[in-house]
Amino acid sequence: MSMFDNNPGDKRTLIAVILSVIVISAGFMIQGALFPQPTQPAAQASVSTAPVAQAPSATSALPSAPASSIVAAEVATPAAPGKLAPAAPKLALPTIQAPSAEKKYSISTNLLEATFTNAGGDLVSLRLKAHKDHGGLVDLIVPDASGAQGLSLAFGGPAAAPVKDLMNAMMIDDRTIEFSRTFLAVVPGKAEPQAFTMKKRFSFHDGDYMFGMAVSLENSVNEYLPLNLGGYAYTVTLGPQIGPKLSLLKKSANSDYRKFITYTDGKKKEETVKADLPMSPKVQPTWVALSGKYFSFIAVPETEFTPTFTMHPDPEIAQSDSVALSRPAIRASKQIDTYYFYFGPKTSAELAKYDYADRNGFKRADLRLENAMDNSNILGWLETILKFFLNMFYKIVPNYGLAIILVTILVKVVLFPLTKKGSEGASRMQELQPQIQELQAKFKGNPQKLNQEMAEFYKRVGYNPMSGCFPLLIQFPLFIAMYNLFNNHFDLRGAMFIPGWIPDLSQPEAIFNFPTLNLVVWQISAIRVLPVIYLLSQLLYGKFTQTAATAQSATQMKIMMYGMPIFFFFILYDVPSGLLIYWIATNILSIAQQAIINDLLKKRKAAAAALAPAQAKLAPGKGGGAKIAPNKKK
Numbered sequence: 130m131s132m133f134d135n136n137p138g139d140k141r142t143l144i145a146v147i148l149s150v151i152v153i154s155a156g157f158m159i160q161g162a163l164f165p166q167p168t169q170p171a172a173q174a175s176v177s178t179a180p181v182a183q184a185p186s187a188t189s190a191l192p193s194a195p196a197s198s199i200v201a202a203e204v205a206t207p208a209a210p211g212k213l214a215p216a217a218p219k220l221a222l223p224t225i226q227a228p229s230a231e232k233k234y235s236i237s238t239n240l241l242e243a244t245f246t247n248a249g250g251d252l253v254s255l256r257l258k259a260h261k262d263h264g265g266l267v268d269l270i271v272p273d274a275s276g277a278q279g280l281s282l283a284f285g286g287p288a289a290a291p292v293k294d295l296m297n298a299m300m301i302d303d304r305t306i307e308f309s310r311t312f313l314a315v316v317p318g319k320a321e322p323q324a325f326t327m328k329k330r331f332s333f334h335d336g337d338y339m340f341g342m343a344v345s346l347e348n349s350v351n352e353y354l355p356l357n358l359g360g361y362a363y364t365v366t367l368g369p370q371i372g373p374k375l376s377l378l379k380k381s382a383n384s385d386y387r388k389f390i391t392y393t394d395g396k397k398k399e400e401t402v403k404a405d406l407p408m409s410p411k412v413q414p415t416w417v418a419l420s421g422k423y424f425s426f427i428a429v430p431e432t433e434f435t436p437t438f439t440m441h442p443d444p445e446i447a448q449s450d451s452v453a454l455s456r457p458a459i460r461a462s463k464q465i466d467t468y469y470f471y472f473g474p475k476t477s478a479e480l481a482k483y484d485y486a487d488r489n490g491f492k493r494a495d496l497r498l499e500n501a502m503d504n505s506n507i508l509g510w511l512e513t514i515l516k517f518f519l520n521m522f523y524k525i526v527p528n529y530g531l532a533i534i535l536v537t538i539l540v541k542v543v544l545f546p547l548t549k550k551g552s553e554g555a556s557r558m559q560e561l562q563p564q565i566q567e568l569q570a571k572f573k574g575n576p577q578k579l580n581q582e583m584a585e586f587y588k589r590v591g592y593n594p595m596s597g598c599f600p601l602l603i604q605f606p607l608f609i610a611m612y613n614l615f616n617n618h619f620d621l622r623g624a625m626f627i628p629g630w631i632p633d634l635s636q637p638e639a640i641f642n643f644p645t646l647n648l649v650v651w652q653i654s655a656i657r658v659l660p661v662i663y664l665l666s667q668l669l670y671g672k673f674t675q676t677a678a679t680a681q682s683a684t685q686m687k688i689m690m691y692g693m694p695i696f697f698f699f700i701l702y703d704v705p706s707g708l709l710i711y712w713i714a715t716n717i718l719s720i721a722q723q724a725i726i727n728d729l730l731k732k733r734k735a736a737a738a739a740l741a742p743a744q745a746k747l748a749p750g751k752g753g754g755a756k757i758a759p760n761k762k763k
Contacts, residue, residue: 199284199312199356227310228295234306239335240473242266249292250308250329252280255472257338261623262373269424269472273369274445280367280470282329282344284312285358287407287437287453291366296329304333314355324349325356334490338473339483341491344456347463357458361435365468368439368451371419371426375447387450389438390418390501397500402450405441418501419452420475423622425501426452427471429493433457469493475502476619503617511610516618523620529634530626533615533707537714540607545722547603552726557592564590608712615707626710630658634707651699659709660702666716667694673720 228247236243244254256266272278281291296308307330313322328345344363348354356362375385389400391414402408417436418427428436437453456466469491473479480498482488518539522532541548568586572579587594615621621635631638639655646653671690701709 199314199358227297231295232298234298234300236304236306236331236333238304238333238337240338241333241340243331243333243340245298245306245308245331246279247296247298247308249281249294250296250298250310251278251282251291252331253278257473260474267373267424269372269426271370271372271374271446273443273449277369280342280365282327283364283366284356284362285364286361287364287366287439287455289358289361289364292327301330304335306331316355323352323355325354337482337490338479339469339471339489339491339493342468342470343465344468345463345465346459351462354459354462354464360458362456362459364453364455365428366451366453367419367426367428367470368453369443369449370446371421371424371450371472373424385422387440387448388418388420389440389450389452390420391436392416392418392497392500395497397504400438402438402440405439407437407439409435409437416496416498417452417454419450420501422617423475423619424473425471425475425480427498427501428452428454429469429471429496430454430466431468432466471498474619477502506609506613508606508610508613511606512614515610515614519614519618520620528626529621529624529707530631530710533634533710534714537711537718541715541718541722544603548719548722549726549729552723553730554593556730558594561590561592611711612704612708615705615711621705621707624707626706631706631710634710635705637703638706651702653702657702659706659713660698663701663709663713663716664694664698666713666720667697670716670720670723673723 231246231248233253234245234247236245240258242254242256242258243252244256245251246253253270255269257269258266260267262268270279277291283289283291294310294312296310299307299309301307307328309326309328311324311326313324315322325346325348328343330343330345332341332343334340342365344365346354346356346362354362371387373385375387389402389408391398391400391410393410393412393414398410400408400410413434414436416427416429417438418425419438420426433456435455435457437455439449439451439453441449443449454468471480471483477499480501483491483493483496483498486492486494515536518536519529519532522535523529526532526535564586565583568579568582572582615634618635622633624634625632626634630640637655637657638659639657641656642654644654668691671694701712
């Protein structure tokens with residue numbers, strides 16, 4: 130199916146059948162209409178913009194082509210590169226004139242700026258107009274130390290060198306460009322080289338991060354295309370890396386990453402690729418992806434292909450990650466293969482467009498590209514709720530730092546009843562400590578009896594020992610959900626909170642950067658302020674909420690009050706600044722809440738103390754003592 134055919138379903142199939150009949154009947158007359166000779170760039174403005182139709186596979190009674198070697202055909206102009214093999218004089222070669230120098234061409238949509246070179250017809254730059262990186266636009270194609278870059282094509286398998294011969298370029302319209310060139314195949318067993326023509330056509334649409342590429346191949350004679358190099362006709366490769374550029378690949382909370390993903394029979398799989406060991410899936414997938422933290426390259430071929438993933442260290446970009454799509458040898462005299470490439474932000478809003486034909490310019494449907502996104506964990510539902518309120522507050526106050534603080538306030542307000550109940554439980558536990566210690570001393574040698582007596586004691590006084598723990602436990606799911614949200618939420622990428630200090634909430638802030646120091650148990654590369662503020666706020670919160678303790682538990686309380694914040698200081702040192710803003714705001718609000726709760730508890734204790742003599746008279750115990758009055762507060 131051609132990428133230039135926008136008719137859906139059965140209609141498209143019917144048209145393809147009719148075209149096939151017409152093409153077979155009309156022969157080379159239709160061939161000439163489908164593949165017009167390219168003109169010089171100076172005459173491009175008047176070129177027709179009619180779409181290219183799918184050429185039929187001429188598979189009947191054609192001799193097979195043995196393994197061959199490919200060279201570019203020497204053209205009529207003497208200015209063509211001298212290294213190219215001259216065309217055999219007995220062959221009636223097309224008089225396609227090749228340029229004498231490399232030239233760049235650009236296509237611009239409302240979302241993309243694509244740059245091509247006529248050296249091989251490669252895509253060498255793809256900049257996103259709506260996304261910035263280090264002061265400029267994000268370029269999703271990153272070169273390596275050797276200078277190799279882009280979306281290229283090579284004759285043969287994944288290890289073949291890309292075609293870099295100068296090709297003719299023709300602008301079909303302001304969204305479509307075509308590159309063409311005649312090549313010679315030196316076929317074993319044949320006295321003369323065999324000529325064939327390759328064309329690469331790229332097509333773009335406004336509103337799409339997807340673009341199409343049609344690769345057309347046509348033999349000069351009615352025989353199989355002389356393209357069988359190790360079982361492959363050609364390979365399309367994206368590499369060596371997708372942007373934005375990785376300055377450092379390290380396993381930290383804020384670092385970017387690259388993943389190889391396949392989607393087969395409705396199932397997503399992250400492929401494991403080892404350094405310098407090319408890897409190919411056993412089954413041909415529906416699509417393949419090279420996915421980063423915020424952007425993805427997704428290839429959706431509409432032809433038979435074998436994907437190959439490679440990864441290896443690179444001195445310039447730290448690590449290269451390439452995707453190659455190898456086309457098996459073609460048993461036809463001419464062929465058009467269509468590819469669709471999504472190359473843009475990893476967001477549901479953009480990826481979901483390609484599940485519905487009426488939402489994208491290429492009329493693609495049911496591609497399920499959202500599977501290239503990271504899977505949500507079991508707390509994905511909570512992350513979705515928090516994201517909703519974060520975006521809602523951002524619409525009110527267009528600053529994501531302030532939106533994070535507002536979300537924190539909302540969470541604290543919602544959880545205030547639980548927090549209050551937990552504080553009351555902790556206070557109640559402190560009041561019951563003398564009785565608990567008596568029971569522990571009495572049944573010191575009988576743990577089973579002690580547990581039984583403790584259970585009866587809690588029931589008698591109306592106290593639930595979990596009442597002080599539950600509010601603390603509920604903070605952990607919130608923290609995990611917030612961590613995932615702030616670490617992966619696309620809209621936080623590049624979101625500024627305080628100019629000059631916190632320019633990107635998805636990254637750790639820094640007031641001074643320096644080369645990484647390896648301190649054995651810790652690596653540090655910047656002086657950061659937010660982790661220090663977090664540590665101070667956590668210590669203050671612990672000091673403010675501490676309770677009186679026995680000598681036995683005093684050591685444990687000190688470890689919790691001082692040791693844990695210091696431990697988390699090192700763990701959270703390199704996390705996204707948005708997460709630390711959330712935690713700092715949580716600590717400050719918790720201190721304010723605890724002050725209110727402590728005031729309420731003091732008033733309640735004073736009221737209870739005033740009523741104690743009357744309760745003692747109303748509840749006499751054995752020997753004139755007083756029973757412990759049950760407290761219905763859990």
